Amino acid sequence: MNDPALETIVSLCKRRGFVFQASEIYGGFAGFYDYGPLGVELVNNIKQEWWKAMVREHDNVFGVDGAIIQHPKLWEASGHVAGFTDPMVEDVVTHKRYRADHLANTDSTDLAELKELLKDVTSPDGNALSEPRFFNMMMQTWVGAVQDSSAVSYLRPETAGSIFTNYENVRETMRAKLPFGVAQIGKAFRNEISPRDFIFRVRELEQMEMQYFIRPETQAEVYEDWRTFAWNFLIERLGISKDNLQWHEHDEKERAHYAAAAHDIYFKYPQGFKELWGTHNRTDYDLGAHQKASGKDLQYFDDQTRERFTPYVIESSVGVGRMLMAVLVDAYNEEEINGETRVVLKLKPSIAPYRVAVSPLLKNKPELVAKAREVYSTLKKEFGNVMWDDNGNIGKRYRRQDEIGTPYCVVIDFDSLEGDTKDTVTVRNRDTTEQARVTIDELISHLS
Ligand code: ATP
Secondary structure, X not given: OOOOOHHHHHHHHHHHOOEEEOOHHHOOOOOOEEEOHHXXXXXXXXXXXXXXXXXXXXXXXXXXXXXXXXXXXHHHHOOHHHHOEEEEEEEOOOOOXXXXXXXXXXXXXXXXXXXXXXXXXXXXXXXXXXXXXXXXXXXXXXXXXXXXXXHEEEEOOOOHHHHHHOHHHHHHHXXXXXXXXXXXXXXXXXXXXXXXXXXXXXXXXXXXXXXXXXXXXXXHHHHHHXXXXXXXXXXXXXXXXXXXXXXXXXXXXXXXXXXXXXXEEEEEEOOEEEXXXXXXXXXXXXXXXXXXXXXXXXXXEEOOOOEEEOOEXXXXXXXXXXXXXXXXXXXXXXXXXXXXXEEEEOOOOOOOOOOEEEEEOOOOOXXXXXXXXXXXXXXXXXXXXXXXXXXXXXXHHHHHHHHHOOOEEEEEOHHHOOHHHOOEEXXXXXXXXXXXXXXXXXXXXXXX
């Protein structure tokens, strides 16, 4: 079975230690999640893959890691304090708040249009709804000893802010010439009105963003290049099936306040095709706004053409949690094998939480355990993420490893200890379930 239900993914994540509800022992906290031991490995592998493809494989893309709390003026200049809003309606009885565009089933955020669409709609509890109005999603805090309005600051709603404020620092320190990009992976916070669909819409999220600074006349071409990059990354680097992906172009009503063009890649989540990764043409909006608000010159001087101008920005922006969820949904399979159903995560080996699991056939036979430990340390030195698994019988171990997506299981049995088969092990392939006998000397190249 492909196309798993949302509950199937949520339950796998909990059962196998990928994702837990935050503060679960206190009943959870809506919109917040914690990664468990398997989740943190998978997420780190995904982030590393993105960093490799985005930063290490481009000579002209540089990384930064900015502070979560920046000067409040940054978010005034960027337009977030005034305009980072979603349309909201309230149930007049329960006072629960809902996204008006979601209840109206539209991409539009136009209040008059939403009012019209919602005129005969009740809340999910069957009560009347208030008129739609805008709600700001910035999370506020106070910095310093006095908690008054002069101390109000914001947790960043996107990582892009500190990329723009560091544009000149990076350009200068890296001697960068246009075009060049600045990339960042980090947490962002949005006070979403109705967090939902597991880790799809949360209030504390992590983003992987890259802002590419360009000459204005190259915008169309560069925009296409970064759209292609995102599409290929999902397929080639994460192994996501292209049948689960589609393009969605924003119309004028849907586009963010800064964007001249926006294309999202939608993934087929259990709740339908939804936004995973955005490519946006932010024009010179951000550098222009920060230049105006800070009084600092953020123009680029081209020493060949002797021109001075504000660079345009093409942005590539994707949520880590949405990517994790897409990877899990895409990899999830239920298969019939010899009359039994097995759950298998067909993850690309390069991102699987564990590359290989090593087991002694029986855990109470010291000679098997000793040999297995030797193999385990050799593989761990080579691959790093190797699991020792001696719990339960071998069938159970295979089922557990299938469920967490471990591509290979290596088993040390009695044949590994003597006779013609001495110093060989069995290697079971997750996807085919076939087993091969391999010498310990050849094991690393076999698994590689
Ligand atoms: P949506 O329309 O779903 O609210 P958005 O268009 O506001 O998303 P962007 O501001 O473009 O999203 O953010 C870039 C990326 O960050 C999104 O493509 C998505 O992957 C991720 N993201 C945004 N909001 C959330 C959230 N509340 N929870 C998880 N990921 C998010």
